[in-house]
Amino acid sequence: MDSFEDAWKVIDGYCKSKITDIAYNTWISRIQPIDLDFENGTAYLLVPNDFHAQTLRRCYMKLLNEGFREIFGTEFNIEFRTPANVTNNPKPPAAATITTSASTAPLLQSPENISYEYTFDTFIVGASNKFAHAACLAVASNPSYAYNPLFLYGNSGLGKTHLLYAIGNEIKKNDPSKVICYIKGDDFTVELIESIQLAKMNEFRQKFRQADILLVDDVQFIGGKERTQEEFFHTFNTLYEARKQIVLTSDRPPKEIKTLEDRLRSRFEQDLIADIQPPDLETRIAIIKRKAELDGIELSDELCNYIASKIKSNIRQLEGTVKKIKAKYYLNSEKPTVSSVQGIISDILNNEAPPEVTVDRIIDEVARTYGVTADEIRSQKNRSANISNARHIAIYLTRELTTLSMVAIGEKFGNRHYSTIIYTLRKVDEMMAKDRKVKELIDDTIKNIRG
Numbered sequence: 001m002d003s004f005e006d007a008w009k010v011i012d013g014y015c016k017s018k019i020t021d022i023a024y025n026t027w028i029s030r031i032q033p034i035d036l037d038f039e040n041g042t043a044y045l046l047v048p049n050d051f052h053a054q055t056l057r058r059c060y061m062k063l064l065n066e067g068f069r070e071i072f073g074t075e076f077n078i079e080f081r082t083p084a085n086v087t088n089n090p091k092p093p094a095a096a097t098i099t100t101s102a103s104t105a106p107l108l109q110s111p112e113n114i115s116y117e118y119t120f121d122t123f124i125v126g127a128s129n130k131f132a133h134a135a136c137l138a139v140a141s142n143p144s145y146a147y148n149p150l151f152l153y154g155n156s157g158l159g160k161t162h163l164l165y166a167i168g169n170e171i172k173k174n175d176p177s178k179v180i181c182y183i184k185g186d187d188f189t190v191e192l193i194e195s196i197q198l199a200k201m202n203e204f205r206q207k208f209r210q211a212d213i214l215l216v217d218d219v220q221f222i223g224g225k226e227r228t229q230e231e232f233f234h235t236f237n238t239l240y241e242a243r244k245q246i247v248l249t250s251d252r253p254p255k256e257i258k259t260l261e262d263r264l265r266s267r268f269e270q271d272l273i274a275d276i277q278p279p280d281l282e283t284r285i286a287i288i289k290r291k292a293e294l295d296g297i298e299l300s301d302e303l304c305n306y307i308a309s310k311i312k313s314n315i316r317q318l319e320g321t322v323k324k325i326k327a328k329y330y331l332n333s334e335k336p337t338v339s340s341v342q343g344i345i346s347d348i349l350n351n352e353a354p355p356e357v358t359v360d361r362i363i364d365e366v367a368r369t370y371g372v373t374a375d376e377i378r379s380q381k382n383r384s385a386n387i388s389n390a391r392h393i394a395i396y397l398t399r400e401l402t403t404l405s406m407v408a409i410g411e412k413f414g415n416r417h418y419s420t421i422i423y424t425l426r427k428v429d430e431m432m433a434k435d436r437k438v439k440e441l442i443d444d445t446i447k448n449i450r451g
Contacts, residue, residue, distance in 0.1 A: 004043075006295070007327035008033035011067035013320060018063060020364050027052070027060060034081060043068065043076040046083070053080035070347070071327055118165030124290055126283030129159060132274040136163045136247075140170035143178075143213060143245035147272035149236075152249045154276030157316035160249040163276075164215045167247055171213055181211035185221035186368065189228045193371060196227075205231075209238045213245045219268075220250045221448070223259035224369050224441045233264055240267070252447075258440030279315065284308035287315055291322040299325070299336065306338045310345050321345060357401045357449060359412045365449045366394040369441070380414040393442060395421060396428040401449065 008031075015028045030052065034044040047053050056064070057080070065075045120140070125133050132154075138146035152160050168180045183191075195204035208214060214235075222228045239246055253275070254260065254268040279287065285308045292299045299307075299322070311317045324344050325336050360374075367374045370390035377391045391413065398409050399421075406418035413421075432439040 004033045004036040006323060007036070007071050010071055010320070010324045010327045011064070014067040014070050015060075015063050018066075020361065022364060027056060028063075031056075036076070041074075041076050043078050045078060045080055047080050049082055053082065056080060071324075118162045119169050120166045122290065122294070123159065123162055123166055124279075124283055124287045126279050126286070128277040128279045128283060132163060132276045135272055135274045136167050137170075139245060139247060140167045140174075143171055144243045148240070148243075149246040149248055149268060149271055151254065151268050151271075151273045152247070152276065153251065153253050153273070155251060155278070155313070157314035158276045158278060159315055160276060161217055164217055164247060164249055168213060168215055171245075178212045179210060180213040180215065181208055182215040182217070183208070185216060185218045188216070188222060188232065189225055189368075189371070192228055192231055205235070208235045211239065211244065214239055214247070216246075216248045218250065219248045220252060220257045220260075220444075221368075222264075223257050223444055225371065227371075229261050229264055233261070233267075236264070236267055257444065259437070259444045278313040281308055284312070284318060287318050288322060291319045295322060295326050297322070297326050303336060303338055303341065307341070307345065359398050359402065359404070359409075362397045362401060362449055363394050365445055366390050366397065369445055369448075378412075378414050380416070392424050392428050392431075393445070395424045397442070397445065397449070399425055401446065 012028060012031070016024045019028070030048055032046040034046050036043050047056065061078065064078055068074070068076050068078075120133075120137065123133065132152055135147055135150055136152075139148075139150050152163060154160055164182070168182060171178050172180055191204060195201050222232055236246065248268060250257065253273060254265045257265070260268075285304050288299065288304045288307055292304075307318065307321055311321060321341070321344060324347070325341055328344065363374045363377050367377055367390065370386060370393075372387050372390050376387045377394050379387075395409060395413055398404060398412065399406075404412070406421045410416040410418050410421050428438075428442075432442065
């Protein structure tokens, strides 16, 4: 069972790299492994309900089969089970000790379905993250009085989320009564929209404003959204004035989040800002060894050094390599060598490369930024001001980020005539020239799409 769980994490990561975040979070992330029957060539997966299973069969079987073939070199017959028809439910992934409201609330699952807790004990300290680690320790030891707010920034995969959870875990360990709330920047927007639609704004505000500790990951995603920033501004002020601890992470410092309102930027900058850089060779080796130890596998010093020399800038890639080695070799009781893992490292680097910029990806990101749907952007019929503006931006970005012709772009956006595309491009150029905020919004959107 443990071996299949490890293999599934790699399959899950493969699927995540091939589809949009919305599709992954809605359909793939909710799958749990049950059992793998090698003799009959069947994989059993747990899904929430029959409708979920039907959608996976209809839309995602090819992707899932590719993931299994990537790990095992062969396809499996995939059978879905639901809680109603499975007798032995799989063990849930390890959970961090962070709650989202009162202490009786369910535990928040650790991100990435990791097999160990995000704590300070499992965080490898090196020259690249020493300052950020020390700042987080200070906050965890003396919340609301050490640094408030604490703002961490750095590229994806360098340990920001790990430190964020470590703060929450340490505070909860020292004082179980503390109410700790973790949220991602884009999820804050999603919950806000849902609360407005369901007329549950009081519950939304209570959830965040009654927290003792607010941990916000990827806060850059609230930029450019007026209602989200308005709500977050008041939440921030309420907590800060009540001397509650706030910790934020981003892929860039506040001054480079161009679509962030000045009043929020000034609050993010009012105390400590700490950056995290890519780890040096010694730190990378230590990370590999710690991950191997936690996963219960043996890797030679030669192999650890080789992996660290090839993967240089992303901790998530290092850990992913170790997970894939365990899934691919320890299932068959093979001992990994330098030559045998070269393909794994190549796959990891390719899968973790920035995703190809497609029209669908551009439309999804613009829709998220403007709070509309992708179908509304593509539609010929809906011409409301907000949707029309989002459509113009999406068309402009498609021209900037792809090699499609004007005719092809028109086809992607509801079979519009190429003359309409030319007019739209000119209009966006004029908007950017007249309004600095429009240009900053477009620049930030490009960063998110490429990132």
